[in-house]
Amino acid sequence: MTPESFRHDHNTHRPLEMLDFYGVFCVFLGGVFIAVVSFICELACRTKIRRRFRLLPRHC
DSSP: OOOHHHHOOOOOOOOOGGGGGGGHHHHHHHHHHHHHHHHHHHHHHHHHHOOOOOOOHOOO
C-alpha cells in the first residue's frame, strides 16, 4: 500500500438537509390530517345521535 491510499478519505457521509426530512414530514402531516378528519366525523355523528334521541318520544 502506498502512503497516498492511507490519506484518501473514504467518508461518504454528508450533513443532513431539509430535503432529507420532507418524507417524514409528509407522513406526519398525513397522520395529523387523518386524525383531524376522524375527530370532525366523530363530532358530526355525536350531534346526529343526540338529535335523534331528543326527537324520540319518551315512554315514562
